[in-house]
Amino acid sequence: xxxxxxxxxxEAPLAADLHLPTKYGRAEHxxxxxxxxxxxxxxxxxxGGLLLxxxxxxxLIFYRxxxxxxxESGSWQDSAIRMAPFLLIAxxxxxxxxxxxxxxxxxxxxxxxxxxxxxxxxxxxxxxxLWFATVLLFLLAGATAALWTLVPAVLKARYGTNEIITTxxxxxxxxxxxxxxxxxxxxxxxxxxxxxxxxxxxxxxPSIPGTRIHVGVLxxxxxxxxxxxxLTRTSWGLRIQILGANPRAARHVGIKLPRLIIVAFLTSGxxxxxxxxxxxxxxxxxxxxGWNPAYGDTIIPFVFLARLNMLAVVPFIAFFSILSTGGDxxxxxxxxxxxxxxxxxxLILLFMTVIEYLGRRRELGESYxxxxxxxxxxxxxxxxxxx
Amino acid sequence: xxxxxxxGVPIVQLVGITKRFPGVLANDRIDLALxxxxxxxxxxxxxAGKSTLIGILSGLLRPDAGxxxxxxxxxxxxxxxxxxxxxxxxxxQHSALIPALTVLQNLMLxxxxxxxxxxxxxxxxxxxxxxxxxxxxxxxxKAIDLSLGNQQQVEIIKALWRGSRVLIxxxxxxxxxxxxxxxxxxxxxxxxxxxxxxxFITHKLHEALSLGDRISILRQGRLVGAIEPDSLRSAxxxxxxxxxxxxxxxxxxxxxSDAPELQEEVVEGLHVxxxxxxxxxxxxxxHVTAPGEGAELGIDDVSLELKEGEILGVAGVDGNGQRSLAxxxxxxxxxxxxxxxxxxxxxxxxxxASRQKLGLRYVTDDRIGEGIVGPLPVGLNLFLKRxxxxxxxxxxxxxxxxxxxxxxxxxxxxxxxxxxVSTRAATLSGGNIQKVLLARELSFDPKVVVFxxxxxxxxxxxxxxxxxxIRGLAGGGGSALVVSTDLDELLExxxxxxVLSRGRLVGVVGNGQGAAEEVGRLMLGESDAERAA
Numbered sequence: 001x002x003x004x005x006x007x008x009x010x011e012a013p014l015a016a017d018l019h020l021p022t023k024y025g026r027a028e029h030x031x032x033x034x035x036x037x038x039x040x041x042x043x044x045x046x047x048g049g050l051l052l053x054x055x056x057x058x059x060l061i062f063y064r065x066x067x068x069x070x071x072e073s074g075s076w077q078d079s080a081i082r083m084a085p086f087l088l089i090a091x092x093x094x095x096x097x098x099x100x101x102x103x104x105x106x107x108x109x110x111x112x113x114x115x116x117x118x119x120x121x122x123x124x125x126x127x128x129x130l131w132f133a134t135v136l137l138f139l140l141a142g143a144t145a146a147l148w149t150l151v152p153a154v155l156k157a158r159y160g161t162n163e164i165i166t167t168x169x170x171x172x173x174x175x176x177x178x179x180x181x182x183x184x185x186x187x188x189x190x191x192x193x194x195x196x197x198x199x200x201x202x203x204x205x206p207s208i209p210g211t212r213i214h215v216g217v218l219x220x221x222x223x224x225x226x227x228x229x230x231l232t233r234t235s236w237g238l239r240i241q242i243l244g245a246n247p248r249a250a251r252h253v254g255i256k257l258p259r260l261i262i263v264a265f266l267t268s269g270x271x272x273x274x275x276x277x278x279x280x281x282x283x284x285x286x287x288x289x290g291w292n293p294a295y296g297d298t299i300i301p302f303v304f305l306a307r308l309n310m311l312a313v314v315p316f317i318a319f320f321s322i323l324s325t326g327g328d329x330x331x332x333x334x335x336x337x338x339x340x341x342x343x344x345x346x347l348i349l350l351f352m353t354v355i356e357y358l359g360r361r362r363e364l365g366e367s368y369x370x371x372x373x374x375x376x377x378x379x380x381x382x383x384x385x386x387x
Numbered sequence: 388x389x390x391x392x393x394x395g396v397p398i399v400q401l402v403g404i405t406k407r408f409p410g411v412l413a414n415d416r417i418d419l420a421l422x423x424x425x426x427x428x429x430x431x432x433x434x435a436g437k438s439t440l441i442g443i444l445s446g447l448l449r450p451d452a453g454x455x456x457x458x459x460x461x462x463x464x465x466x467x468x469x470x471x472x473x474x475x476x477x478x479x480q481h482s483a484l485i486p487a488l489t490v491l492q493n494l495m496l497x498x499x500x501x502x503x504x505x506x507x508x509x510x511x512x513x514x515x516x517x518x519x520x521x522x523x524x525x526x527x528x529k530a531i532d533l534s535l536g537n538q539q540q541v542e543i544i545k546a547l548w549r550g551s552r553v554l555i556x557x558x559x560x561x562x563x564x565x566x567x568x569x570x571x572x573x574x575x576x577x578x579x580x581x582x583x584x585x586x587f588i589t590h591k592l593h594e595a596l597s598l599g600d601r602i603s604i605l606r607q608g609r610l611v612g613a614i615e616p617d618s619l620r621s622a623x624x625x626x627x628x629x630x631x632x633x634x635x636x637x638x639x640x641x642x643x644s645d646a647p648e649l650q651e652e653v654v655e656g657l658h659v660x661x662x663x664x665x666x667x668x669x670x671x672x673x674h675v676t677a678p679g680e681g682a683e684l685g686i687d688d689v690s691l692e693l694k695e696g697e698i699l700g701v702a703g704v705d706g707n708g709q710r711s712l713a714x715x716x717x718x719x720x721x722x723x724x725x726x727x728x729x730x731x732x733x734x735x736x737x738x739x740a741s742r743q744k745l746g747l748r749y750v751t752d753d754r755i756g757e758g759i760v761g762p763l764p765v766g767l768n769l770f771l772k773r774x775x776x777x778x779x780x781x782x783x784x785x786x787x788x789x790x791x792x793x794x795x796x797x798x799x800x801x802x803x804x805x806x807x808v809s810t811r812a813a814t815l816s817g818g819n820i821q822k823v824l825l826a827r828e829l830s831f832d833p834k835v836v837v838f839x840x841x842x843x844x845x846x847x848x849x850x851x852x853x854x855x856x857i858r859g860l861a862g863g864g865g866s867a868l869v870v871s872t873d874l875d876e877l878l879e880x881x882x883x884x885x886v887l888s889r890g891r892l893v894g895v896v897g898n899g900q901g902a903a904e905e906v907g908r909l910m911l912g913e914s915d916a917e918r919a920a
Binding site: 238239252256 | 718719738740743749751757759762774775780783784785
């Protein structure tokens with residue numbers, strides 16, 4: 001495939017030279033994106049349904065239960081609450097992934113920030129005005145997670161060290177450090193369980209009037225909008241995009257790469273920290289050792305399905321939140337482990353890869369189907385025609 | 388397998404070859420015959436369909452229509468391996484040898500007929516082929532240590548390794564010194580004697596006339612002209628030139644026929660006007676040493692001066708420190724020792740952006756790899772070096788209207804052929820991408836501009852435009868440093884030519900009579916001369 005491209009390269013752009021219309025119009029482009037984003041989900045639902053059938057369950061009932069448990073009779077509010085950490089982590093990942101830098105230490109950054117928030121919150125909300133304590137805790141969480149990216153960031157910026165490895169290693173350290181903190185200084189002395197003191201219910205994040213949805217969800221949506229604006233409309237966003245698309249060009253046009261890389265890391269960490277604050281102060285109220293929701297792992301496919309577009313990730317996360325809220329109920333009803341939902345996520349990833357591969361072929365001017373497959377499909381028809 | 392073919396039946400015959408890419412008819416019913424004992428030159432501009440045609444012949448591409456006859460028998464060439472098996476070998480334009488391996492190891496790479504490597508047999512085969520070509524190749528030298536001329540010889544041996552009778556040479560002279568071109572001519576002559584058929588792709592007419600036995604001319608995917616061996620021998624060079632230029636360019640022939648590529652001989656110092664005496668030095672390098680990158684050499688103790696209004700050329704075989712030199716001046720690479728002075732002030736430690744503000748510009752040779760950001764629109768690519776600056780950004784916010792308005796002006800001024808300023812830059816052709824880069828570097832008051840291989844791979848018309856811009860810059864009081872591996876180009880535009888060899892500046896030659904030979908001699912340098920001896 002690659003060899004073909006080098007030959008096509010110098011010849012194909014002639015179309016632009018001759019003022020021919022480009023291959024795809026805007027509408028086709030949008031359609032293409034929709035196909036590539038939604039088809040994997042549909043295929044995953046179908047394949048998951050087949051799997052359910054094979055396990056002796058009725059997939060229609062299973063999916064209906066998901067709908068009931070995730071949307072109907074007020075349960076959409078639970079789905080919305082789940083979205084808060086998802087959206088903030090997605091924002092943190094989108095920022096850094098657009099720079100083509102892979103901050104994979106999100107679990108550690110999240111947990112360490114969550115441990116610090118849970119540890120300090122009971123005292124702070126008691127002593128300070130609530131709004132002030134809340135803002136302070138959000139900033140504390142953001143700063144913690146941001147600082148935790150600093151070592152990989154500096155190593156990457158100065159020496160080009162592979163950030164995938166450094167962020168993962170730092171993540172393992174952070175997860176254990178969080179555990180030590182919870183068992184040690186932040187341990188609630190009133191209980192033998194390894195957990196922090198529970199924040200009083202009235203001191204947690206307030207709800208949006210008339211709902212159960214806490215304001216952390218609003219913070220998450222606001223962050224998504226801000227990040228989208230910064231990434232698409234500002235000079236900083238453009239620098240990030242250039243760094244991601246062509247780092248050599250970034251150097252060539254005079255972008256100060258080390259600083260940009262470090263700031264991108266800190267921003268990513270900060271947003272992931274906010275996710276931890278929103279989740280602890282809005283939903284859980286305390287943290288226990290061994291708790292690791294690994295939100296980032298589940299939403300990474302959606303960040304990519306949205307093609308690193310901040311707004312496009314929202315519907316995907318809404319979809320997944322409904323799936324996971326309702327899925328708990330559906331899985332219980334069907335007598336399946338809740339891990340079955342991860343099977344669905346895995347299937348989405350699988351089909352995403354397939355569709356992506358086929359899409360690349362199409363960009364190269366070939367058909368979605370490989371020639372061999374096409375011939376095999378055509379063969380019986382041709383044979384019949386001949387006969 | 389090696390038997391000469393003198394029965395009159397062409398070794399390879401292409402009949403009605405057609406290949407379509409989206410939006411382009413790359414080859415349109417092309418007929419071509421390759422005879423043993425002939426060098427068949429393929430002339431044509433970029434995009435004329437040369438690469439597609441040899442891609443088909445070497446098994447990389449499949450034609451949509453048409454047939455290939457090998458020794459008169461219809462054959463399908465399904466893969467590069469199949470091409471080798473039926474005796475078609477290709478020498479790529481850029482060496483594809485693996486730098487860390489020795490010559491012998493590189494040659495054995497393609498040979499997987501047996502599980503065990505047969506080093507003794509390979510050594511013997513290498514000896515045979517080297518004798519055949521009349522060259523000397525040390526089997527145990529690492530490819531990285533070979534000069535480009537030697538690398539090409541190894542590539543030719545590699546192409547002949549399995550007994551190929553047809554040899555495809557894709558712009559084989561683009562990386563060679565004038566002396567290297569001469570060497571290549573001798574090698575080709577020996578191959579012809581043995582009855583090989585050779586396809587020789589070039590866009591330089593004087594090479595086609597001196598090396599070719601038969602010339603075919605492609606334009607926009609069609610075979611538009613063919614000159615038979617008889618007429619090639621009998622007609623005068625001037626007549627042939629006129630005919631070929633007319634065939635290659637049709638109506639536009641008049642506009643381009645001055646280009647040095649289209650002369651029947653190498654041209655020296657044609658348009659040169661020396662700068663005013665006593666002009667100020669605008670750019671100076673003082674004993675600069677800087678590291679290289681990978682297989683490329685760095686520069687070692689380089690000093691040079693560029694005067695106001697001057698065009699200074701830097702000649703040299705590719706990979707001899709050109710990139711290091713250009714990047715040190717642009718600020719993309721920090722020198723280990725020495726200083727860079729702009730208007731007499733030290734800028735050695737100044738970052739890229741600050742140097743740009745002082746009027747120093749760099750037109751990179753790696754247009755796609757570092758010049759543009761492919762997924763971004765043409766409009767933004769024009770202002771990549773002004774990110775965050777007014778009037779295109781205010782308070783960090785992109786001012787799309789201002790960008791598009793100014794971009795449209797630049798697109799018109801520099802004649803960039805693009806459907807619109809919001810077209811993705813990656814979809815433009817090489818020539819138009821270069822125009823985007825020139826528009827970016829030559830707008831906003833350029834004073835000192837480094838051009839790195841400014842016309843490499845461009846068609847003749849764009850090449851002419853680019854050289855006109857360089858002259859225009861110097862005419863308007865700016866200064867230009869033109870780093871190029873194309874000696875014809877330097878001889879056409881430069882006032883003086885400095886020669887870079889093995890990372891050192893080995894001499895500066897004033898442009899004029901005899902300059903080509905002098906530069907060529909310096910390019911070879913002592914070490915290469917020893918090697919060749």
